Amino acid sequence: MSIASRRRTSTVITYVLLALLAVYTLFPFLWMVMSALKPANEIRARTPSFLIAAPTLDNFVRVLVQHDFLVYIRNSLVVSLAACALSLVISLLAGYVFSRNYRMKAVQTTNFAMLVSQMIPGVLLLVPLYITMRNLGLLDSYGALILAYTTFVIPLSTFMLSSAYDSIPTSLEEAAEIDGASRLRTLTSVVIPVMVPSIVSVGLYAFITAWNEFMFGYIFTSTDALRTITPAIMLFKGANTVDWGGLMAASVIAVLPVAIIFLFLQRYFISGLMSGAVKG
Amino acid sequence: MQSMRVGDVSRTRSNRRFTILALAPAWLFLAALIGYPLVSVLTDAFSHAHLVNGDVGGFAGLENFEKVVSDPHFGPAVRNTLVWTVGSVVGEFVIGLGAAVLLNVRVRGQGFFRVATFIPWLVPIVVAGMTWEWILNPDFGIFNSLLTQSGLVESPINFLGDKNWAMATVVFVNIWRTFPYYTISFLAAMQAIPNELYEAASLDGAGAWRRFWSVTMPQLRSVSLIIVFIHLIWTAVNFDFIWVMTQGGPNYATITLPILIYRYSLQQYDVGAASALSTLMLIATSLVFVVYYRYRRRLSEETVG
Numbered sequence: 001m002s003i004a005s006r007r008r009t010s011t012v013i014t015y016v017l018l019a020l021l022a023v024y025t026l027f028p029f030l031w032m033v034m035s036a037l038k039p040a041n042e043i044r045a046r047t048p049s050f051l052i053a054a055p056t057l058d059n060f061v062r063v064l065v066q067h068d069f070l071v072y073i074r075n076s077l078v079v080s081l082a083a084c085a086l087s088l089v090i091s092l093l094a095g096y097v098f099s100r101n102y103r104m105k106a107v108q109t110t111n112f113a114m115l116v117s118q119m120i121p122g123v124l125l126l127v128p129l130y131i132t133m134r135n136l137g138l139l140d141s142y143g144a145l146i147l148a149y150t151t152f153v154i155p156l157s158t159f160m161l162s163s164a165y166d167s168i169p170t171s172l173e174e175a176a177e178i179d180g181a182s183r184l185r186t187l188t189s190v191v192i193p194v195m196v197p198s199i200v201s202v203g204l205y206a207f208i209t210a211w212n213e214f215m216f217g218y219i220f221t222s223t224d225a226l227r228t229i230t231p232a233i234m235l236f237k238g239a240n241t242v243d244w245g246g247l248m249a250a251s252v253i254a255v256l257p258v259a260i261i262f263l264f265l266q267r268y269f270i271s272g273l274m275s276g277a278v279k280g
Numbered sequence: 281m282q283s284m285r286v287g288d289v290s291r292t293r294s295n296r297r298f299t300i301l302a303l304a305p306a307w308l309f310l311a312a313l314i315g316y317p318l319v320s321v322l323t324d325a326f327s328h329a330h331l332v333n334g335d336v337g338g339f340a341g342l343e344n345f346e347k348v349v350s351d352p353h354f355g356p357a358v359r360n361t362l363v364w365t366v367g368s369v370v371g372e373f374v375i376g377l378g379a380a381v382l383l384n385v386r387v388r389g390q391g392f393f394r395v396a397t398f399i400p401w402l403v404p405i406v407v408a409g410m411t412w413e414w415i416l417n418p419d420f421g422i423f424n425s426l427l428t429q430s431g432l433v434e435s436p437i438n439f440l441g442d443k444n445w446a447m448a449t450v451v452f453v454n455i456w457r458t459f460p461y462y463t464i465s466f467l468a469a470m471q472a473i474p475n476e477l478y479e480a481a482s483l484d485g486a487g488a489w490r491r492f493w494s495v496t497m498p499q500l501r502s503v504s505l506i507i508v509f510i511h512l513i514w515t516a517v518n519f520d521f522i523w524v525m526t527q528g529g530p531n532y533a534t535i536t537l538p539i540l541i542y543r544y545s546l547q548q549y550d551v552g553a554a555s556a557l558s559t560l561m562l563i564a565t566s567l568v569f570v571v572y573y574r575y576r577r578r579l580s581e582e583t584v585g
Binding site: 011014015017018021022024025026027028029031032035043044045046047048089090091093094096097101104106107110113114116117118119120121122123124125126127128129130131132147148150151154158183184208211212213214215219229230231233234236237244247248251254255258259262263266 | 306331382385398405414429569
């Protein structure tokens with residue numbers, strides 16, 4: 001075989017494999033959206049079809065109106081945005097000293113503690129966390145979820161932001177310092193404005209983690225009015241019957257905000273995630 | 281001279297104060313919501329404790345541990361946790377690496393394929409679990425319909441309802457959702473490999489396969505170590521996936537240790553037993569962490585010199 005034709009075959013093979021990969025990752029979404037648009041009789045067809053005979057928005061209407069999904073969306077938004085803001089403030093501060101004062105004992109200890117804390121996941125602390133939240137009177141409130149989500153994203157957010165600070169020259173701060181600005185002032189008015197892309201990616205990470213979290217939302221809230229979207233989806237799974245059309249419509253609604261944000265900001269997101277993951 | 285030294289001292293002191301203040305909020309959160317609960321788990325494991333009835337109390341010695349270990353579901357749960365963890369991590373690693381190699385090839389539409397690959401990782405676990413449950417449904421699911429139509433199987437398989445299939449099915453869904461994380465990590469590491477290494481290998485007559493094993497793989501060692509160990513721990517303690525898809529069933533076929541912890545605590549209200557089991561899991565994950573930490577030290581010493 002000539003080199004050119006060999007190269008052509010390998011390109012074809014690459015495309016075939018890439019297409020298979022895309023089918024593997026995207027098919028469930030495609031099927032989710034299609035099922036959400038199918039009327040009840042087509043959902044329950046013995047042989048499911050790739051075409052929708054009579055597309056309908058009934059499932060979405062039912063989910064939003066009858067099942068109060070607007071309330072769950074609002075709850076998820078409030079909790080995720082609050083957790084996102086809170087964890088950004090905390091890890092912007094911690095990440096800064098992680099980057100600038102790495103040699104200090106206090107910083108190294110904190111770094112190690114954060115690394116370890118990333119390895120102690122929620123389920124092992126479920127019981128005492130539940131009891132703590134109950135004692136604080138925070139069960140069935142946004143507070144319990146905001147505090148829990150913030151805590152569990154702090155380590156990775158700090159690692160991500162500290163590596164972002166690493167790429168900003170200290171001369172920038174020194175100039176401000178000579179002008180007589182305080183450390184905090186320098187940080188907020190000189191350093192942070194340069195960090196916007198990294199802050200966006202860390203904020204996204206925190207928001208998406210909170211939006212997608214299930215276990216704490218499921219266990220810390222039992223009032224319907226405060227339920228977040230992921231535990232609400234689980235409610236569709238009844239003991240005997242499942243409203244699959246409604247369930248798939250609800251799933252589309254839960255995925256949509258994250259998918260839209262991601263499509264716009266994927267460049268920042270992936271690079272930010274990587275710098276944190278490799279470092280941590 | 282003198283004044284400079286005084287200036288230095290006050291400078292270090294103010295630097296120190298700033299550092300402590302900047303770290304304080306993070307410490308506060310970590311201490312209250314991870315440190316304190318961690319201590320409670322360790323002490324409750326040796327106490328009689330009930331979630332609802334506050335009168336239950338007192339030192340229990342090893343009673344909780346005996347109870348947990350002699351539970352007939354303990355053995356199967358340990359075995360299931362191992363199958364679930366190792367099966368998931370191996371599958372994620374293989375598919376994640378394969379996808380990274382593919383996505384690293386320069387082709388048209390690379391951006392699209394990269395985004396498409398990353399998408400499963402963005403989906404809430406509940407949505408991933410439920411959507412696959414729908415696809416794999418024995419009565420109306422598309423996958424079973426395709427299997428029977430093509431004649432591959434005679435009658436639909438009840439993937440999540442059949443105890444022989446349930447574990448493999450939840451592992452499969454977990455791999456689907458988690459492998460993109462590996463892919464992105466591998467891709468980032470691959471892009472950091474200098475091109476000269478490949479050129480030199482090509483000049484020496486190494487084919488694509490050989491270049492992969494002798495150039496790419498060694499460069500991925502450090503990132504592989506990190507993701508594999510992190511995911512061993514994260515997968516072993518994962519509650520959501522199995523709870524959403526099977527709740528440990530059918531007939532305990534997919535019961536894992538985190539599901540048992542949930543059952544002890546929020547269904548039987550036995551905080552002592554739940555804490556004892558959590559403590560056992562903490563010991564196991566700490567051992568994994570120690571091994572990881574040592575490897576990582578050794579590896580960074582090797583690479584830094």
